Amino acid sequence: MNEDTVSIIVTVLNGEKWIDSCFRSILQQCTAVRLQKQQLQPKQMHREQHNNVDGNELLAYVASTTAKEEVEQKQKFQIEVCVFDDCSKDGTADMLKLWQHKFNNYRIPMHIVQNESGKSKGVGYGRNRAIEAATGFYLCFQDIDDEMLPTRIQQQYALARYNKDALIGCKFVRAPANSTCRFARWANELDELKLTLQIYTANGPTVIMPTWLCHRQVYERIPQGFCEHGYGTPEDLIFFYAHLDRGGRVMRVNDCLLLYRYHPAATTFSIVADTIWQLRMQHLLMHVLCREPWRSGFTIWNAGKRGRKFFRDLPQAEKCKVRAFCDVDEKKINKSYSHYDEAAHRFTYLVPIVHFKHARPPLLICMKLDLTNGAFEENLNSLNLSEGRDYVLFT
Template sequence: MEQVQTGGLRTGSGFLTSTLHVIQEIIGCRVRRDPPNSTERYTRWINQLTPEQLLTQVFTSNGPTVIMPTWFCSRAWFSHVGPFNEGGQGVPEDLLFFYEHLRKGGGVIRVDQSLLLYRHHPQAATHCVLETTIWTHRVRFLEEQALPRWAAFTIWNAGKQGRRLYRSLTAGSQRKVVAFCDVDENKIRKGFYCHEDSQERPKPRIPILHFRAARPPFVICVKLDLTGGAFEDNLRSLHLQEGQDFLHFS
């Protein structure tokens, strides 16, 4: 397991006295990494999410929006949500508990103090969980919690990750995909993505559009903090509302 060293909140702090009545929240905090330069993008993400993004960004590959070693919640709420899946090595028990917590209407709060030293090392149990296992749970959760709200949507990324998401969706969700969008002129010039593995005849051909020509809502399969701000600038230029007009999935 990851090794952690915790700090503490002072007795009588404003945060504790204002939230002791909350019984349906998972409460966590900001963290510091050891070594300091390990998982830099992930650490920035976990520490810089806004209060709203603690709920809107629960679909990403980063997992829970507050990390499990910082969690605390009421015993009654834990018993209502839990228990943890004790299936052993390879089971993403924190992710599964977090999803069940959200399914039952739980909220997420982060204390904006760094109260935990989170050590990164090659033997961490998290490395035993297969990416394909996590992917399957994430797609299921997306289809269950987000996609029913939308009659149609666009997948932002006509490349590998966007196509993988499309192929992983159920047939009903696939029929809601009206387009892919991208900035890559080569993909846009091709004009469409053909789902060759489909049993439908004719095989589905999904248009590929420039992101400015596409219609929200978007399921975004572009990783954050990887393009020097170019992707984030493009997204901001559309003046959309996160959680309503788009969701991050990658």
């Protein structure tokens, strides 16, 4: 293993359309480091300033005109490219060989792992095989249809060196620019203190998978690595939860370092929404609802469709803990929700519906964010509650 090597992990299935733009963006990473080194001017700086440095201070330090020898130490990394070709049927295999030769001209190793089974194995399987071929202490995950922006690896590597137990993400720009605006706004503007709190939204991990860079030990702490169940599996969310369950941290570089492409053939569209719902529900049951103050009772915010679905999907033992629904709709307030048990062929629960101002914490909030021109967020903020302690978002 090479301590100063960042292994770029790529899986590809019929990706000839994206290979050139993706791999050109990887080459830019080396160019960006060389240019910045040429622009830096030596400046005296005491080593004591680097002790116990946090992420933001470190990034500011690397980007500033600090002592040249110190910066070179922080930026001294090599890259290699590790690609898993998941049984592509187009011209992917030939293009990968051409790029292997191009990378070799730049003294960048490129390892190609071929799936020769005749059947696609899926993204999780491919990532595991590419990582097996990797020699770096650091892993940078890159989707073939996305592009690294200059200094992506430089900035994330600088942060990862001091935070070997963290998944390091970054902000991104969407292409086309007007696609998934609400999602992009949430992912890019989410407060860093909430990166381990807002983990039960339908948006998935709070730092998106195509932006991840981490020390290899983050990956090795997860038994069997990425889930290999194949097509339709949210392997990124499964890995993200496993990382958090083992005390792993989540961090983000607050610069846009990735062009994140949106298109109909993206892997995201292979994931069934109910699969993600059930995965989130199971994690919530195991890590939130079984603990105080939740196990003594809680309120569901939203007496509408999503709130009732959440109630129906709760195990019987958890349904008993629901004190009330709360809402803002005057047509629902002061009434009750009658739950009909399909198996028992009878109504089994009668849950009161109260105004949100009268709701008793903790609150399980089943409201989607950024949909009511700020009205829901204003109502929630008016209660002066603490996220994670008094309420959890399950949106």
